[in-house]
Amino acid sequence: MSKQSPVDQNPTAPLPAGSTGSMPGPGVVPLFAPPPADRPRRRYAVAGTGHRAGMYVDALTGEHADVGELVAWLDPNPGRIDYYDAQVGRALGGDAPAGLPRYTPADLERMISEQAVDTVIVTSVDRTHAELVDRSLRAGADVVVEKPLTTDAAGCRRITRAVADTGRDVVMTFNYRYAPRNSTLRQVIADGAIGEVTSVHFEWVLDTMHGADYFRRWHREKSNSGGLLVHKASHHFDLVNWWIDDVPVRVYASGALRFYGDANAAARGMGPRPERGTGVTGDPFSLDLRDDPRLEALYLQAEHHDGYRRDQDPFAPGITIEDNMSVLVDYSRGATLTYSLNAHSPWEGYRVSVNGTLGRAELRVVERGHVDFHGDHLLDPSATPEQATEDLVRPDGHRLVVQKHWRRAEEVPIPEGIGGHGGGDAILLKDVFRRDLRLGPDPLARAAGYLDGVRAVAVGVAANESLLTGQPVLVEDLELGVPLAGDRTGTGAPGDRPAEV
Numbered sequence: 001m002s003k004q005s006p007v008d009q010n011p012t013a014p015l016p017a018g019s020t021g022s023m024p025g026p027g028v029v030p031l032f033a034p035p036p037a038d039r040p041r042r043r044y045a046v047a048g049t050g051h052r053a054g055m056y057v058d059a060l061t062g063e064h065a066d067v068g069e070l071v072a073w074l075d076p077n078p079g080r081i082d083y084y085d086a087q088v089g090r091a092l093g094g095d096a097p098a099g100l101p102r103y104t105p106a107d108l109e110r111m112i113s114e115q116a117v118d119t120v121i122v123t124s125v126d127r128t129h130a131e132l133v134d135r136s137l138r139a140g141a142d143v144v145v146e147k148p149l150t151t152d153a154a155g156c157r158r159i160t161r162a163v164a165d166t167g168r169d170v171v172m173t174f175n176y177r178y179a180p181r182n183s184t185l186r187q188v189i190a191d192g193a194i195g196e197v198t199s200v201h202f203e204w205v206l207d208t209m210h211g212a213d214y215f216r217r218w219h220r221e222k223s224n225s226g227g228l229l230v231h232k233a234s235h236h237f238d239l240v241n242w243w244i245d246d247v248p249v250r251v252y253a254s255g256a257l258r259f260y261g262d263a264n265a266a267a268r269g270m271g272p273r274p275e276r277g278t279g280v281t282g283d284p285f286s287l288d289l290r291d292d293p294r295l296e297a298l299y300l301q302a303e304h305h306d307g308y309r310r311d312q313d314p315f316a317p318g319i320t321i322e323d324n325m326s327v328l329v330d331y332s333r334g335a336t337l338t339y340s341l342n343a344h345s346p347w348e349g350y351r352v353s354v355n356g357t358l359g360r361a362e363l364r365v366v367e368r369g370h371v372d373f374h375g376d377h378l379l380d381p382s383a384t385p386e387q388a389t390e391d392l393v394r395p396d397g398h399r400l401v402v403q404k405h406w407r408r409a410e411e412v413p414i415p416e417g418i419g420g421h422g423g424g425d426a427i428l429l430k431d432v433f434r435r436d437l438r439l440g441p442d443p444l445a446r447a448a449g450y451l452d453g454v455r456a457v458a459v460g461v462a463a464n465e466s467l468l469t470g471q472p473v474l475v476e477d478l479e480l481g482v483p484l485a486g487d488r489t490g491t492g493a494p495g496d497r498p499a500e501v
């Protein structure tokens, strides 16, 4: 890798064009009232100080510092806490670390009480989400949790029980909803432009730069991540649930590890592989942590604390997740989703086709048309678009087309966004930190709560069960602790409530 990564996305992910935009389209960014002058700032603790935490740390030391403050860290790895504590120190204008109180996971309750934490931001390894959410709620804090809400049915039950028992607030940060192209598709469907939705066809491809990364990190073990059907596809299943405003009822899945992993490498005669990427040159599947100062500081220099290697070889033994996945989902009002996810594509992006009784909507997105491999290192053309020559066959970009019966296809303009993840992260953060100040409800209903999180992981959890049994799985048989149909609009996210100022 040649670029220094933005902090709001996986460092191997394509850099979206929207991240350079400064003039968002109308309606994309909700309007907020200023905070009342005498209102105390909300007190936030970050649980899980890895890569993703950076987005929230930036927000609370920058744009949203007037409404929230960081008061504590929680992570088993003190090296990663050091990294962010130093960053906050610099943001406060000094050379010294901020010296915020730090805790290990066992002391979560003590942290919440000693530091009077209002909200715990959960940005830890997926398998730990359910426990951290449950314990935080019971200790008297609200929660902001990264996707996936949890990795299995037991985690869903644990969280839904804690929400029911405490009545506290859980915000799911489904940033993909906020990408203007995804919001615009929701608007097209909600406006009735294609009638009643009858089926959705959704294909997502991850390229060998970003896709391979899931096979280097903790994600490679299903017990940590739920596999890509939960970890990655919960974004996608949430989008479909939200686009068509429906809930999944039955799931069938097929998939396997067919590209990464030691057995596939041996079968393709790849020969001996390096154990880790750092120190390796000339191999397109190796990630050298020293090429990115942030990766080096967060992981290489923190390795001696917990032994975690972020640069494992994607062809090393021990992978228990799939890299090719196909899923069939029946929805409660009768629509069917056909979904596929591939993690070793030469380009990255997605294609969605939504069939309705009046016509069809098609969204095509190319996030990175190709990855260059120049003899000794990978080059990401999306990181330096000004230097890249235009790809005439697969240019980066997006296009939303709607075609009604007996009419020509029409392109629907997609407004510009702000921030990473297709222009969604910065808008999401406004909703996370200022949602009680929002002027009026969001017509796109983008704010998500725990129930949306359960609905999204329900598909992946059912798909994992289907992979094991070879049979279709009824979502209700998973006993997730809450009826998925529930409240269609009130997702539990207070962002849906207008400001009272």
Ligand SMILES: NC(=O)c1ccc[n+]([C@@H]2O[C@H](COP(=O)([O-])OP(=O)(O)OC[C@H]3O[C@@H](n4cnc5c(N)ncnc54)[C@H](O)[C@@H]3O)[C@@H](O)[C@H]2O)c1
Pocket (backbone or CB within 6 Å): 008, 009, 010, 047, 048, 049, 050, 051, 052, 053, 074, 075, 076, 077, 080, 105, 122, 123, 124, 125, 126, 128, 132, 146, 147, 148, 173, 175, 231, 421
């Ligand atoms: N919405 C998005 O687009 C997006 C992007 C990246 C990551 N994420 C999510 O953010 C979360 C973190 O991902 P990441 O890329 O930062 O991973 P990471 O490996 O960089 O960080 C995870 C952190 O969790 C810590 N941890 C492990 N066990 C813990 C425990 N019991 N309690 C508290 N902390 C613990 C680790 O030490 C590490 O610092 C994941 O759930 C991931 O799905 C979301």
